[in-house]
Amino acid sequence: MLKKAYIIDDDQITLYLTQLVFTLSTPETGLSGFESTHDALAQLEADVLAGNLPDLVLLDLNMPFMGGWEMLQKLEKHTAAFRAQGCRLYVLSSSVWEQDRTHSTTCPLVAGMLQKPFSQEQLEAIVKAAAPQDSYQSDGEPI
Amino acid sequence: MPWNDERENNFFLALLENSTDLISIIDAEGRYSFVGGSVLNILGYQPQEMVGRSAFEYVHAEDIGFTTLALADAVTKASALLPPFRFRAKSGEWRWIEASITNKTDVDQIKGFVTNSRDVTDYVMEEKLKDRSQAHYESLFYNHPDAVFELNAEGVFVRVNKTVSQVLQYPDEEILGSHFQKFVHKDNMATATQAFINTMGGNSEYLELSVVRPSGEVGTLGITVFPVLIESQVVSLQGIAKDITLQKKYTLLVTEQAELLNNIMERIPQSFYSLDKDWSYTYVNSYYASYVGKSKEELIGSCIWELFPECMETQFYQECNKVAQSGLSVSFEETVGKRDDSVLSFQIYPLAKGVSVHFEDITERKRESDRLEKLALVASKTTTCVMVMDAACRMEWVNEAFEDLTGFTLADCFGREPQELLAGEETSAKTLKKLKKKLGNGQAFKGEVLNYAKDGRKIWFYLEITPIYNKAGQVEKFIAIRTDITERKQREQDLMRLAQDLFQQNRDLQQFSYMVSHNLRAPAANLIGLTDILQLVGKNSIMFDEALLRVRESAFKLDHVIRDMNQVLSVREGSMSLDLEEVDLRQLFDEVIAAMQHKLSKIRHTVELEVRNQAVLRTNKAYLFEVLKQLISNAIRFRKAQEPLHLKLSAVKTKKKVELTVTDNGIGMDMELAKDHIFKLYKKFHRGYKGRGAGLYLVKTYLDALHGSIKVVSEPGCGTTFSIKFKSNAKESIHH
Numbered sequence: 001m002l003k004k005a006y007i008i009d010d011d012q013i014t015l016y017l018t019q020l021v022f023t024l025s026t027p028e029t030g031l032s033g034f035e036s037t038h039d040a041l042a043q044l045e046a047d048v049l050a051g052n053l054p055d056l057v058l059l060d061l062n063m064p065f066m067g068g069w070e071m072l073q074k075l076e077k078h079t080a081a082f083r084a085q086g087c088r089l090y091v092l093s094s095s096v097w098e099q100d101r102t103h104s105t106t107c108p109l110v111a112g113m114l115q116k117p118f119s120q121e122q123l124e125a126i127v128k129a130a131a132p133q134d135s136y137q138s139d140g141e142p143i
Numbered sequence: 144m145p146w147n148d149e150r151e152n153n154f155f156l157a158l159l160e161n162s163t164d165l166i167s168i169i170d171a172e173g174r175y176s177f178v179g180g181s182v183l184n185i186l187g188y189q190p191q192e193m194v195g196r197s198a199f200e201y202v203h204a205e206d207i208g209f210t211t212l213a214l215a216d217a218v219t220k221a222s223a224l225l226p227p228f229r230f231r232a233k234s235g236e237w238r239w240i241e242a243s244i245t246n247k248t249d250v251d252q253i254k255g256f257v258t259n260s261r262d263v264t265d266y267v268m269e270e271k272l273k274d275r276s277q278a279h280y281e282s283l284f285y286n287h288p289d290a291v292f293e294l295n296a297e298g299v300f301v302r303v304n305k306t307v308s309q310v311l312q313y314p315d316e317e318i319l320g321s322h323f324q325k326f327v328h329k330d331n332m333a334t335a336t337q338a339f340i341n342t343m344g345g346n347s348e349y350l351e352l353s354v355v356r357p358s359g360e361v362g363t364l365g366i367t368v369f370p371v372l373i374e375s376q377v378v379s380l381q382g383i384a385k386d387i388t389l390q391k392k393y394t395l396l397v398t399e400q401a402e403l404l405n406n407i408m409e410r411i412p413q414s415f416y417s418l419d420k421d422w423s424y425t426y427v428n429s430y431y432a433s434y435v436g437k438s439k440e441e442l443i444g445s446c447i448w449e450l451f452p453e454c455m456e457t458q459f460y461q462e463c464n465k466v467a468q469s470g471l472s473v474s475f476e477e478t479v480g481k482r483d484d485s486v487l488s489f490q491i492y493p494l495a496k497g498v499s500v501h502f503e504d505i506t507e508r509k510r511e512s513d514r515l516e517k518l519a520l521v522a523s524k525t526t527t528c529v530m531v532m533d534a535a536c537r538m539e540w541v542n543e544a545f546e547d548l549t550g551f552t553l554a555d556c557f558g559r560e561p562q563e564l565l566a567g568e569e570t571s572a573k574t575l576k577k578l579k580k581k582l583g584n585g586q587a588f589k590g591e592v593l594n595y596a597k598d599g600r601k602i603w604f605y606l607e608i609t610p611i612y613n614k615a616g617q618v619e620k621f622i623a624i625r626t627d628i629t630e631r632k633q634r635e636q637d638l639m640r641l642a643q644d645l646f647q648q649n650r651d652l653q654q655f656s657y658m659v660s661h662n663l664r665a666p667a668a669n670l671i672g673l674t675d676i677l678q679l680v681g682k683n684s685i686m687f688d689e690a691l692l693r694v695r696e697s698a699f700k701l702d703h704v705i706r707d708m709n710q711v712l713s714v715r716e717g718s719m720s721l722d723l724e725e726v727d728l729r730q731l732f733d734e735v736i737a738a739m740q741h742k743l744s745k746i747r748h749t750v751e752l753e754v755r756n757q758a759v760l761r762t763n764k765a766y767l768f769e770v771l772k773q774l775i776s777n778a779i780r781f782r783k784a785q786e787p788l789h790l791k792l793s794a795v796k797t798k799k800k801v802e803l804t805v806t807d808n809g810i811g812m813d814m815e816l817a818k819d820h821i822f823k824l825y826k827k828f829h830r831g832y833k834g835r836g837a838g839l840y841l842v843k844t845y846l847d848a849l850h851g852s853i854k855v856v857s858e859p860g861c862g863t864t865f866s867i868k869f870k871s872n873a874k875e876s877i878h879h
Contacts, residue, residue: 011665011669013666013669013673013693013696013697013700014665014669016689016693017669017672017673017676017693020676020686020690021672021676024676024679024680061661062658062661062662062665062825064825064826064827064836065816065827093661094660094661094662094664094665094667094668095657095660095661095664096660096664097657097660097661115668116664116665116668116669116672117668117669117671117672117673117675118672119672119675
């Protein structure tokens with residue numbers, strides 16, 4: 001059950017498409033879209049403090065000003081909070097680069113790597129992976 | 144005396160007739176009154192022929208004077224004695240007669256002057272002869288061109304001719320009466336005294352004596368001395384002396400020289416010999432004799448061609464004949480020996496009666512000099528630079544290759560240390576220090592050094608310096624060999640640059656392909672996602688139209704990315720073969736401003752152009768044009784909304800570089816955020832502004848192709864300045 005989810009991507013079409021997938025699959029999820037990493041980072045840090053991190057964060061890598069990896073670096077210090085609050089972060093990228101995939105596995109904050117386009121199958125897999133225990137699994141590969 | 148009788152008278156007559164004396168009686172005028180009979184024997188006359196005639200008729204005209212006076216004497220005195228006078232005999236011959244006249248006029252029987260005459264012709268003639276020989280002797284003595292002298296039995300000079308004083312250089316009066324020892328040099332005193340004793344003992348001899356002259360000068364006299372005998376008794380010594388000082392000196396000199404020459408000839412290890420006109424040996428030195436393996440005795444007098452017939456086949460034989468004919472000396476070298484393995488150097492000189500030959504076996508020397516010649520040839524002609532330095536590393540010699548390559552002549556180099564001339568700005572101080580340390584320790588050095596030619600040209604050398612030690616183990620010289628590795632070094636540097644370029648390009652390409660894959664895939668992924676949704680929602684859903692719009696948008700995005708890609712790739716590909724031209728930057732600015740006029744005309748703006756130092760740049764005009772266009776386009780896009788745009792383009796050319804700047808008064812950027820990414824593809828730094836983040840990446844791509852660099856200075860709210868730099872020699876390096 002995903003109550004609250006964030007999508008961080010500078011591409012409006014991706015935001016739109018992701019919104020559509022959530023609307024069609026889990027209409028109960030409150031999805032917020034962030035075009036700017038700065039805004040998203042500020043929100044997440046506020047959430048960490050408030051103890052209400054979202055259940056799911058989808059993060060694009062290739063963005064202006066502050067890229068996805070850069071943002072992850074800044075979030076790393078909150079890894080414990082993410083785990084404690086059951087927040088799973090997936091990298092959602094159009095990248096087909098192997099480096100990006102391997103990089104994602106070395107980052108403890110990243111639950112998995114998703115390739116665009118975001119689909120209903122991917123969302124279902126995420127929900128499934130989160131369902132059995134409400135805990136964090138780093139080795140989970142949803143696809 | 145009284146005539147007593149006839150008999151007595153006849154006795155006297157007979158006595159008179161047979162006497163060797165002639166008795167006659169003359170009167171005071173000289174007329175004969177009686178002539179004794181001996182006249183017939185003595186003069187050939189009959190006594191009666193003469194009686195009554197004057198005696199003066201018979202006397203020689205020259206003698207009449209004193210005979211007349213004698214008769215006159217006898218008239219007044221009792222008697223007179225006549226010296227010999229000439230009296231004509233019956234034969235007409237003149238006879239010398241000595242006579243005495245006695246006055247007997249007071250004797251009655253006589254009544255006249257009795258003359259008593261005697262024929263003394265033989266005696267007179269003898270005396271006359273004696274006189275003449277004495278004169279001859281005197282003449283010989285006094286007029287002799289040599290010094291003639293006489294010493295008495297005590298050794299004292301008693302007679303000297305005029306040459307003696309010339310020879311001894313003492314005046315006659317100092318010589319006469321002086322003992323001979325006064326003039327003899329003390330070293331010769333014993334010889335002189337011995338010779339005097341010998342001569343006084345009756346022997347003649349020749350001796351050479353040194354005499355001392357008043358000036359102290361010593362002369363040498365050659366003296367012949369002989370005894371003067373009177374009745375078998377040596378009474379004195381006579382001598383004839385000749386000044387042989389010079390002669391002696393010359394003889395001595397000639398002897399010494401001949402001896403010296405002979406010594407030299409005998410001692411030097413070279414062959415000398417002389418041949419007469421029949422080619423027989425007249426002189427050989429020992430070296431030659433042993434060289435041909437024969438004794439001197441065998442050689443002297445033998446004909447060379449008979450002893451060594453094989454020589455007649457040689458050049459030597461021909462040259463000998465040539466010298467004998469022409470009288471001109473020759474020198475030549477000839478290869479001889481059974482295996483043509485010896486080289487002899489001959490000199491043949493003409494002599495008055497033949498030739499003299501000097502030769503030397505120069506086989507070894509020739510071999511050595513050939514070797515040295517080859518070595519020298521290698522050292523001087525090799526393309527490797529060779530340098531010889533003394534122990535203090537001062538240059539003593541450099542070869543032609545060094546001179547040609549560096550432009551420094553031997554004269555430039557001599558006495559100076561190499562680094563004074565060759566080191567320069569970029570020469571590694573570390574290498575020099577290492578080199579100095581090595582050489583200071585007498586060790587060899589090997590390494591690569593950058594040297595500068597006289598004209599400032601850089602030359603990379605592989606340098607090998609080897610110390611040369613003397614017998615005492617001290618460094619005497621250094622030999623430096625330089626191999627020009629400039630080309631290799633250049634290639635190395637080119638390769639390094641190329642590797643760097645390739646690395647950079649590879650990184651750029653990686654980044655490019657990453658960005659491209661991302662940015663191509665992003666709209667493509669969206670298209671896939673959207674079409675999935677389209678299928679799901681059906682045509683009648685309101686979502687369908689919305690999704691369709693997004694499909695269109697994604698397709699455009701995809702198209703843009705593909706266009707960007709195409710542009711970047713074509714710039715990269717174009718950079719392989721760029722056409723370069725001299726671009727007048729002022730003119731270029733004008734053209735770019737004109738091209739942007741359609742955008743500029745829509746906004747408030749001012750443009751300032753500043754071009755200094757006739758800025759002309761050899762570059763590709765189209766690329767630079769695109770760069771400027773993009774920068775101006777950015778300036779327009781990121782201008783401040785409330786202020787007119789102030790755009791400034793400047794170009795400054797200095798010796799080393801050409802710098803172009805594009806400055807605006809726009810919104811600027813936070814360089815803290817932008818610095819690492821500003822020229823990367825699809826990086827954006829301004830929210831709310833259109834653009835894909837490809838412009839500056841393209842600028843960078845163009846400038847990479849032009850070998851230009853770009854820097855940016857900016858501050859939010861204060862505008863941005865892009866500076867583009869081209870090295871002045873950039874035109875040469877745009878080649879790949």
